[in-house]
Amino acid sequence: MVFAIKWGASAIQIMGYTATGFGWTPRNLYLFLVGVLGWFAVGALWNDKALMLVHLVALGAMIAGMSSSAA
Numbered sequence: 001m002v003f004a005i006k007w008g009a010s011a012i013q014i015m016g017y018t019a020t021g022f023g024w025t026p027r028n029l030y031l032f033l034v035g036v037l038g039w040f041a042v043g044a045l046w047n048d049k050a051l052m053l054v055h056l057v058a059l060g061a062m063i064a065g066m067s068s069s070a071a
Contacts, residue, residue, distance in 0.1 A: 002046065005042050008038060009036075010035070012031050012035040012038065013031070013036075013039075015031050016028050016029075016031035026066070029066060032062060036055050037055075037059065040055040
């Protein structure tokens, strides 16, 4: 299961980078959100606190940025 989440989240994040390169906003952010949540789940399943921290901070930054641009 971790294998599928890990590779699925990686593929979705790559699609997010591609969407950013083509200027497909806000779709790129939604792709990144799914990828970050997937990698956070992998960190939780592996009990890897560093992996969880990095993706929790990324998630917080993305949500803060999305909230501030919507206002």
